[in-house]
Amino acid sequence: MPSKKYTPQGHYVAPLxxxxxAPIDKLDESQKARSTWADAWDAMRRRPAFWISSVLIVLxxxxxxxxxxxxxxxxxxxxxxxxxxxxxxxxxPFGFTRQGCDVYSRLIHGTQASVTVGLMATIMVTVxxxxxxxxxxxxxxxxxxxxxxxxxxxxxxPTVLGAIVLMSVLPERTPVTVxxxxxxxxxxxxxxxxxxxxxxxxxxxxVTASVALGVERSKILLRHVVPNSIAPVIVxxxxxxxxxxxxxxxxxFLGIGLPPSVMSWGNDIGQxxxxxxxxxxxxxxxxxxxxITVLSFLMLGDVVRDALDxxxxxxx
Amino acid sequence: MLWxxxxxxxxxxPVFFGATFxxxxxxxxxxxxxxxxxxxxxxxxxxxxxxIRAEYNLxxxxxxxxxxxxxxxxxxxxxxxxxxxxxxxxxxxxxxxxARLAILALLFxxxxxxxxxxxxxxxxxxxxxxxxxxxxxxxxxxxxFVVGFVLQLVFGVQLxxxxxxxxxxxxxxxxxxxxxxxxxxxxAYIVRLTRASVSDNLSxxxxxxxxxxxxxxxxxxxxxxxxxxxxxxxxxxxxxLGALMVGAIVTEGIFNINGVGGxxxxxxxxxxxxxxxxxxxxxxxxxVIANLLVDLLYAALDPRIRYAK
Numbered sequence: 001m002p003s004k005k006y007t008p009q010g011h012y013v014a015p016l017x018x019x020x021x022a023p024i025d026k027l028d029e030s031q032k033a034r035s036t037w038a039d040a041w042d043a044m045r046r047r048p049a050f051w052i053s054s055v056l057i058v059l060x061x062x063x064x065x066x067x068x069x070x071x072x073x074x075x076x077x078x079x080x081x082x083x084x085x086x087x088x089x090x091x092x093p094f095g096f097t098r099q100g101c102d103v104y105s106r107l108i109h110g111t112q113a114s115v116t117v118g119l120m121a122t123i124m125v126t127v128x129x130x131x132x133x134x135x136x137x138x139x140x141x142x143x144x145x146x147x148x149x150x151x152x153x154x155x156x157x158p159t160v161l162g163a164i165v166l167m168s169v170l171p172e173r174t175p176v177t178v179x180x181x182x183x184x185x186x187x188x189x190x191x192x193x194x195x196x197x198x199x200x201x202x203x204x205x206x207v208t209a210s211v212a213l214g215v216e217r218s219k220i221l222l223r224h225v226v227p228n229s230i231a232p233v234i235v236x237x238x239x240x241x242x243x244x245x246x247x248x249x250x251x252x253f254l255g256i257g258l259p260p261s262v263m264s265w266g267n268d269i270g271q272x273x274x275x276x277x278x279x280x281x282x283x284x285x286x287x288x289x290x291x292i293t294v295l296s297f298l299m300l301g302d303v304v305r306d307a308l309d310x311x312x313x314x315x316x
Numbered sequence: 317m318l319w320x321x322x323x324x325x326x327x328x329x330p331v332f333f334g335a336t337f338x339x340x341x342x343x344x345x346x347x348x349x350x351x352x353x354x355x356x357x358x359x360x361x362x363x364x365x366x367x368i369r370a371e372y373n374l375x376x377x378x379x380x381x382x383x384x385x386x387x388x389x390x391x392x393x394x395x396x397x398x399x400x401x402x403x404x405x406x407x408x409x410x411x412x413x414x415a416r417l418a419i420l421a422l423l424f425x426x427x428x429x430x431x432x433x434x435x436x437x438x439x440x441x442x443x444x445x446x447x448x449x450x451x452x453x454x455x456x457x458x459x460x461f462v463v464g465f466v467l468q469l470v471f472g473v474q475l476x477x478x479x480x481x482x483x484x485x486x487x488x489x490x491x492x493x494x495x496x497x498x499x500x501x502x503x504a505y506i507v508r509l510t511r512a513s514v515s516d517n518l519s520x521x522x523x524x525x526x527x528x529x530x531x532x533x534x535x536x537x538x539x540x541x542x543x544x545x546x547x548x549x550x551x552x553x554x555x556x557l558g559a560l561m562v563g564a565i566v567t568e569g570i571f572n573i574n575g576v577g578g579x580x581x582x583x584x585x586x587x588x589x590x591x592x593x594x595x596x597x598x599x600x601x602x603x604v605i606a607n608l609l610v611d612l613l614y615a616a617l618d619p620r621i622r623y624a625k
Contacts, residue, residue: 152327153334156604158558161596164565166342168584168592246459250566253461255585269462273570276465277473287462295457 036231040307047306053299060293063108064115073105075263094285097272103282106268107289113175113264114293118245120179121186126237128183129190130230136191137198137229138221148195151188159185160247167256178257182247186240190233197229204228235305242297249290265290320615328608333386335600339593340382389597403594406579414564414575416488420495421560422553425503430549433510434542440515448511452504460563464497464570481572491573498567502556509552513545520544547617554610561599 005013044050063070088095094103136147154162162185163178170177201207202225210220251257252266260267265286272283376384393404436448455463471477471493482490517523518541526540527533564577565584572578576595583591 149330150334152331153338156331156335156607157338157600158562158603160562161558161599162339164580164584165339165592165596169342242457246457249459250461250562253459253566254569254581269459273465276469280469283462283465287458291454291458291462295453298453298457 036308040304043307044303047303049299050303053296053303056292056296057300060111060115060296064111067108067112071102071105071108073102075101075105075109088281095279095281097268097282103285106263107265107286110263110265110268110286111289111293113258113262114245114248114266114290116175117179117182117248117258117264118241118293118297120176121182121244122237122241124179124183125187125190125240126233128187130194130226130233132187133191133194133233134198134221134226134229137195138202138217138225144195147191151191154185155188155192157185160250163247163251164254164256167251173257173259175258175262178248178251179244182244186244189240190236193232193236194229197232198225201225201229231308235301235308238297238304239301242294242301245290245294245297321612324608324611328604332601332604335604336386336389336597337382339597339600340385341378403591406591407576407595407598410574410576410579413573414568414577417491417495417498417564417568417573417575418560420488420491421499421502424495425499425506425556426549426553429503429506430510430542430546433507434514434537434545436507437511437514437518437545438537440511445511448507452507455500455504460497460501461566461570463500464494464567467493467497468570494567494571494573497570498560498563501563502559505552505556506549509549510545513548514541517541517544547614550617551610551614554607557606558603561603 005015007013094107097103097106132147132151136144159182163181166181166184167173167178170181206224207220210224215223248257248264249266249269252264253270255270257266258264260271268286269283269290272286276283393402432448436445439445472479479490479493482494522544523536523540526536531540561577564575565580566577567573568575568578569581576599580592580595583595
């Protein structure tokens with residue numbers, strides 16, 4: 001019987017013949033390494049929620065781009081006051097507004113404004129947040145302190161409260177201004193998340209290896225750090241698209257979002273409040289359209305987060 | 317702890333000045349003359365505009381205006397509305413009403429949200445859990461003003477259980493329905509947050525140890541799971557105050573409540589800038605202070621945060 005082996009620290013080490021290499025210890029090197037994104041895709045496509053929300057989002061985008069495909073009834077002209085707050089009729093499935101316009105047609109044509117605001121605000125905060133957060137987290141120092149303090153200031157103002165102040169003094173109100181105003185107060189959230197992710201990625205072995213190989217700092221940031229820290233930003237961006245659409249509707253409902261000449265769900269809901277007791281359908285259909293859109297983005301955000309988080313995947 | 321508190325308070329000072337400066341800047345340096353707008357089409361007598369401008373410090377450089385405003389703020393002077401009423405006067409009347417509304421809303425979302433979230437987290441994957449998830453997702457995606465209109469229509473008009481509009485002095489009873497509307501979105505977030513954190517903690521080592529020690533399930537859940545699950549919920553309540561403020565503007569507008577939110581709602585719809593700014597500036601200050609308090613509470617609940625730095 002061989003004598004027992006001990007390490008200098010006094011730990012017992014079993015001899016090799018007692019613990020032969022099992023198949024489980026062997027790494028199959030012929031198989032290609034899988035990326036996070038391929039794993040995430042595999043996890044996502046098995047979930048019904050992913051397909052339901054994706055189909056709904058594609059449908060909503062198509063409606064926003066080509067409203068003419070879904071209705072032939074003009075949303076603004078041809079409104080007859082005789083039809084005011086009227087119920088459904090053949091060709092007008094959702095009834096009429098107070099002004100006698102077709103609810104269904106206004107709903108279809110109002111999609112564009114809501115989706116435009118949500119999409120533009122999301123793109124804006126994502127680009128600003130990722131650039132600022134990545135630079136601050138990667139280079140640190142004075143830049144980081146300055147950016148973080150400025151971010152704190154904007155973070156201290158709740159997005160919609162700041163938007164109410166800014167929108168109430170702006171001379172011009174279009175989907176672009178609403179999106180920009182919402183973006184101004186919402187970027188620090190993404191910047192904070194990106195900064196945190198970059199800070200933890202900066203100290204990984206692959207970054208040290210790149211530095212040792214003499215790769216330029218800017219190249220390390222773009223090629224290695226950003227792609228490895230972008231995942232949490234994608235999750236938040238998906239969810240915030242939905243919240244931007246709600247924020248636009250809230251502003252329009254308060255009368256300081258989009259002007260009444262722009263058709264949007266928020267405006268239609270705001271205008272319907274006067275006739276809700278007699279004809280609730282005028283309010284409920286645009287509200288339902290708004291909620292389904294927001295729900296789709298929330299569901300997609302949930303699925304993407306679960307797919308990108310290995311801990312959540314194991315728990316399922 | 318004292319060191320941490322001091323550090324957080326010092327960090328808050330630049331945020332406070334930055335945030336109020338930003339709001340002040342947005343309103344008073346943008347194009348448009350609010351004094352001229354007071355008089356509509358007919359121009360006022362010559363000299364009147366100068367007097368009014370001097371009275372509101374509008375003739376001084378912008379940065380001086382801002383510091384006069386901040387000095388006034390520390391003396392309890394929140395400025396004057398353009399109709400001549402002190403903003404602090406309007407606030408003294410509006411604040412108790414909104415405080416009552418907010419207390420009811422926070423109570424509802426904290427008690428109901430944590431309770432439902434706890435049950436859902438303990439019965440993960442069961443019917444109760446699934447329906448709690450679906451309902452909370454629906455509540456998050458339906459805007460507050462739609463929830464408000466629908467509940468007003470159903471409980472106020474059709475069933476007649478509650479008043480559709482709240483009377484002037486807003487007694488507690490009439491504020492229950494508006495408080496539920498105000499709390500609806502946050503309630504849904506708290507359900508989801510509590511559920512996730514309870515189900516995470518159920519598989520934590522300290523819970524296994526507690527069970528292995530032979531503690532009853534009731535005690536394990538109450539003392540070990542629930543306590544530790546409340547840490548993220550408490551942080552959320554601080555951030556959530558911002559959402560409650562926006563929600564209060566909408567909710568008080570719908571139910572015609574004469575609180576802070578209702579005043580902002582009317583000022584916004586009437587385009588009365590100074591009132592909007594003063595009120596929102598005070599809201600932002602409350603938000604900043606509340607977040608400081610939550611940070612301190614958070615550090616008190618979780619020793620790891622205190623000793624990290």
